Amino acid sequence: MTKFTFQVAMLFIVVALVCAFVPVFSVDESEAKSLWDTCLVKISPHCALNIVAAVFGNATINDSCCHDLIKEGKVCHDTLIKYIADIPALIARETLYLKKRDDMWNHCVAILKTV
Template structure:
């Protein structure tokens, strides 16, 4: 059962990434390109998936990815999560996702300060 739940979670992450970054789904293609060029290049794909899994699922994040997130910056983090949360399939729970985004940021800042 845990394997099935894990597979569903990974499927959700992949679908969220596709919806967020494929231009046909985006509201403004230039906005997606700008986010990619300025923000996503600052963080590893592994950590980006972990961050999405934390905000849009029930995953946890490791200290290394927390450091990457803080280096990426709050503006990038806020904008990327908001951009994904604005997708039609996710908009109904946007408030929850934005709270989880802010909680993750606070957690990672605290982790980064202790290192």
Template sequence: MAQFNSQITMLFIVVALVCAFVPVYSVEDSEAKSLWDTCLVKISPKCALDIVAVVFGNATITDSCCHDLVQEGKVCHDNLIKYIADRPALIARETQYLKKSDDLWSHCVAISKTA
């Protein structure tokens, strides 16, 4: 039950960040919005939450979500993580989050190659 509550909390954080900041970027940079829209459709909401929980928390990721992440692509993954990590509340630990993001990517690529 505690893990479920943690995932719900993470969902609300992601939704709040997206709602608060996507309109600003979409006005200034239509190419970034297009990439954002393209990336969001490539991965399930559950896997997106799992990925965010791994990078910004201490969760683990399933092999199936790793496959989705690799299919999403490195550019999409990097942009999503960088976008979230740039928020004022998180920027102090941005380097740590980007390292965890790279580690997650490497792990998922290795998982995808063995399947």
């Protein structure tokens, strides 16, 4: 039950972040909004939640989500995690989150090379 509650909380955070960032991008940064919209459609909601939980929590990414992550692309992955890490509540640990982001990318590349 605790795992389910955690997943619901993480899903809420992802949805809230999307809602918070999209209006800002549409006004000031149309190119960034386009990248955001393009990136989000390449990955399943389940994997987006798994990635966020792995970078900003203590979860580990599923091998199946590594495929989605690589399909999303490094630019998308880097950009989306950076946007989330830049929010005021998280910025104090931004360096840690960006390292976890890069470690996750390298892990997923290694996983796909063995398949």
